[in-house]
Amino acid sequence: MMDFAVAFAPCALWILDDIVQWATYFWWIWLFLVGWWWYNWAREHLAFSPLFALVVGAILVYYLVIEHPFIGSAGMVFWVVLTSGVIWLLPFVMPFLTFWKKPPTGMHEM
Amino acid sequence: MIGLGLLPSLAFNALLFIDAIDGVLGTLNELGFVVRIIVFSYLCYWLYITFRDVQTIFGIGVIITAYIIFIHSLSITLLTVVFFVFVIFGNMLQMILMFGVLPLFGYQWTMREYIKSPTQAEAAELQAAAMRKAEMGIELSEQEMQLLQSQQQMGAANGAMPGMNTASLARFS
Incomplete structure (x- = not known):
């Protein structure tokens, strides 16, 4: 299937329909997750008042999921990364990320 | 434009x-x-x-x-x-300004105040002016007195070792 797409590139647009279909499904699932996460945030932080939690959750879901979903997603990802503590693992990962280091000069002589 | x-x-x-x-x-x-x-x-x-x-x-x-x-x-x-x-972050800001920013702009800490370190030509002019003031008997400021003392020290060192580079002695004044 991929060979057909590569060999006859201008004629392989039908595959985009499948990609867009699945992307749409994942996008709605992702929006549901983001919405649920923001509503859960309101519930956790305003546990003393269920009505207040509902109002604040509605405001957050409206502005951060319906109006500005990318900013809402970015906020959720940033907060999860920050509070989960994966940043503590950075010193263990950095030695393996060498793609931005220049190779040492003079090695080509060998 | x-x-x-x-x-x-x-x-x-x-x-x-x-x-x-x-x-x-x-x-x-x-x-x-x-x-x-x-x-x-x-x-x-x-x-x-x-x-x-x-x-x-x-x-x-x-x-x-x-x-x-x-x-x-x-x-x-x-x-x-x-x-x-x-x-x-006030302490950190103070250290950054004192030890980073001001030295970059040419200011030196003389244990009492900041002075703008002059170029060689300006230093020679200041020394000449201080000498003139001393000869005329006018009261000198601390900076001018320091300049004259350093000049005398450099002169003594030059007399002791004529071949020495005078510019390298500036760090001892």
Whole structure:
């Protein structure tokens, strides 16, 4: 299937329909997750008042999921990364990320 | 050429006021409101935990907090930034200025004040002026006295070792 797409590139647009279909499904699932996460945030932080939690959750879901979903997603990802503590693992990962280091000069002589 | 300077401001105004991109200003306004809601939620939680047994104060605190957060958010933000920069990071800021920024601009700490270190020509001029003042009997400032003493030391060192480079002795004065 991929060979057909590569060999006859201008004629392989039908595959985009499948990609867009699945992307749409994942996008709605992702929006549901983001919405649920923001509503859960309101519930956790305003546990003393269920009505207040509902109002604040509605405001957050409206502005951060319906109006500005990318900013809402970015906020959720940033907060999860920050509070989960994966940043503590950075010193263990950095030695393996060498793609931005220049190779040492003079090695080509060998 | 001067008109080119208007281009960034025109672009900025276009971002703000052209409806085609739905108003960046409106988006920032909405996000500001969302941040206020989040901050207010945190403060409400703290007020509830603190005044759990005296709900009257909790209610009054909620009203005051809501007024401060939603009406005066810009002032609160600026005050918080000033607090963090000058109170929390004041020591660090002082060290950065004293040991990093001022030396880069040519200022030296002489255990009492900062002096602008002069170039060789300016130093020679200052020394000549100090010598003239000493000959005429005018009272010298501390800096001028230091210059004359360093000159005398350099002269003595030159006499002791004629081949020595005088410029290298400047660090001992």
